[in-house]
Amino acid sequence: MNQESVAYGLALLGAGWYFAMWLIGLLGCIAARRRYRRKPASSLLHANPHTAPGVSVLRPLKGLDTNLYENLESTFKQEYSNYEIIFSVADEDDQALTVVDALRSKYAGVKVAVIIGEEVVGVNPKVNNLMRSFKAAAHDILWVLDSGVMVDSGTLARSVEILAQQLPGHSARRIALVHHVPFALIDETKFGSRLEAAFLNTNHAKMYIAINTVAIESCVVGKSNLYRRSDVERLNGSLIPIQSQSASSQAPGKYGLAAFGRFLAEDNMIASALWHELGLRHDLSCDVARNVVGNMSFMDYVWRRVRWIRVRKRMVLAATVVEPFTESIMLSMIGNLSFATLFGLGMPSWIFLICHFSAWLAIDLDVYASIGGHTSRKEGLMPFILAWIGRECLAFPIWLIGLVGDDVVWRGRKYQVLSNGEARLHPT
Template sequence: MLSDAITDLPTKTHVVYLILSIVGIAWYIILWSIGLLGCISARRRYRLRPRSPLATVSPSSAPGVSILRPLKGLDTNLYENLESTFTQEYPNYEIILSVAEENDQALPVVRDLIAKYPRRDAKVVIGEEVVGVNPKVNNLIRPYRQAVHDILWVLDSNITVAPGTLGRSVDALVGPPSSSAVSPPSRRIALVHHVPYAVATEPALGARLEEAFLNTNHAKMYIAINTVAVDSCVVGKSNLYRRSDVDRVNGSLKAISPSISADGSLDATDDRGLAAFGRFLAEDNMIAGALWHELGLRHDLSCDVARNAIGKMSFADYVWRRVRWIRVRKHMVLGATLVEPFTESVVVGLITATCLHYLFHVPRWLFLIVHFGAWLPVDLDVYESLAGHPVPESSKWAFIAAWFMRECLALPIWTLGMVGSEVDWRGRTYRVLRNGEVERADDRQRRSVSWLPWFGKGNQEGHYERLDAADNGQ
């Protein structure tokens, strides 16, 4: 009996390897399908950006919009970023710019723009209201309450938008008039968002890596996931939604409770609205998820991008930024975060090369050449769709080198992100808790990563992006 078991062992091992190889190849096909969906959807959505009909109507005929821009310090290209909201081709909107402190360096820029555009309805709000640990939410509370209009457009301070963005976004939010009284009802659009498009303004390594990531792999997967639209997937760089909807949710991600009456009024003791999201690090992603799950509403992408101006982002900045959001995501969507390495080109390429070698004796090196030779053009095509032009010839090879480096770094950075729950931003340390909530970490209890001294902790003060803008898959 023992001899028979030993004889059967190679056969059983072969069956296991056979099954794993088939599963690996099937996963590769699925991943390619998702990637091609993102690429094709990017072509269809972003290569043609028609002018909104709302751009030329009278102010009384266009839905009013309040643009909220929370500010802190001198972000890269701050003047140009803010000016892009003063030049929107839309007849009915106000701008509210907010800072937490009276001596904030952004205030002279804000006042220059208000003086330059005296006919634009714009004002500045100074002073935050602390409702949680999230500084962006604290900065937004007062503008959120003072906004004249129900439709709110919240933009981060490092974002530039095209003049037609607001009109096209309102088109997507409001939707076309119903063409048929017998058309089946569909879930209303509650939030319109814009895919981030990175612009490296400095030749720093971290900036090049971030540009290569956001404009290719991240955008491709982000667009594909939102095209399938089986769940909420939103980055909070530029979001348009209704205050009346946000006032009905609290971040529990559970169906709306009886505390809300049929006319939409709230129980006075119920903690809902923007202030309820001050306990989250990625408040933008949680607001989107709440609108989706608590109210049963959905999201849409407009045909515009949110242009991220990236300044002097060092290699350490890039690494710790990616680590930050992996640590946030693993507490919010653990399953998706665990799968993430198997969606990256290097890991899935090595796995598939091994599977094909086992099944068909295909040389691993040959498959990897074909694999990357096909993967890269798809990513470059996504870049072209977002940018409106191919990668410039003058920087093409530098971009491709940054792309390869980013792909190779994905797994090590993911591993680093999975081994901790603390994140640093602007000199403060936060501990990520269940569901993405955060608390300030006691300095005496901070866990250092002294075994990676060469990475440093990055420049937490001056670079590129607020911590509280979610990076889903970002």
């Protein structure tokens, strides 16, 4: 095989990859338009409390997160007739409790409980915080919401309705988890905050929605998840189908929520376990999990992205390795070289690059508008585009930093990420 044939073959491969990534981006864009540009009323809105499925809303707390009062208040405002809210904190002196007390007084008609003290089952502080809430919940359906999340008043009703549905063509594969795409809101002008918003509201949302539309593999983040406790209690985090597990893998203490205390990304692992161990499926709601980013510096943004790249690397190595080749800058080089080799059009590279990045930005802006609605226009177009450019340029160097290490810092603690996404507190 001569050099020209090799170059031609590589160019064909590159062109195929280029078009495949564009198709995924377009799928995410179209799916976002169809799912998020209208919010149908649920049949469970204001349903009879005796017939509506009961839900326990679990909100683990730690400190005064940005926008905490409004975030927590959004759960008190749910237009749903049969739910309770359980707040949990590890420390009785936690400042978040003052916010909870104020809301309990304001919404005296909402059933609320507060659990103080954690049950340590692993290195993940969120899991340790949630253990007692899981056991105390009055209902089987659990809605686990991060303290940084604010939701619309109809979110719970629409999510419960989806959880009760059956996937078409999958009679044995019911929906076991309903999740909500994160949407970043900015209340600070720091560049790191704008970078985070540009990432979450465009590339992350686009890929997240596209992957979940195709639904050939689990892809879930845990800011807002609805599932059944009875399903989680059957899981052990091995990702081995339950019928193939040995009796020893079901030893006491090795299943249920406690089994996920060894992971940092417990949300993703619970979702993957529901998918692989029980053969169940997930679905996205037409609602979003609004997250006020807060005061994030440039380096805060960098190390946040590095942290989750290092976690993903240990969980899905192949997907993490190819990640740069799904980004706009790397794809522009692949497309430009491939088309020049295949067609020899003689078109100047700058024309191709202008067309490529203009179309890429247009799709990202459309996704942003779909998931954010009117809020996507409040911050101004130019500041967003500058942050978008910064995000695209930083993607590859941040990926490189993330790939070469295994140590991460999360909520002031240093961890070492181990195989399969497990973690341990750093020995030093």
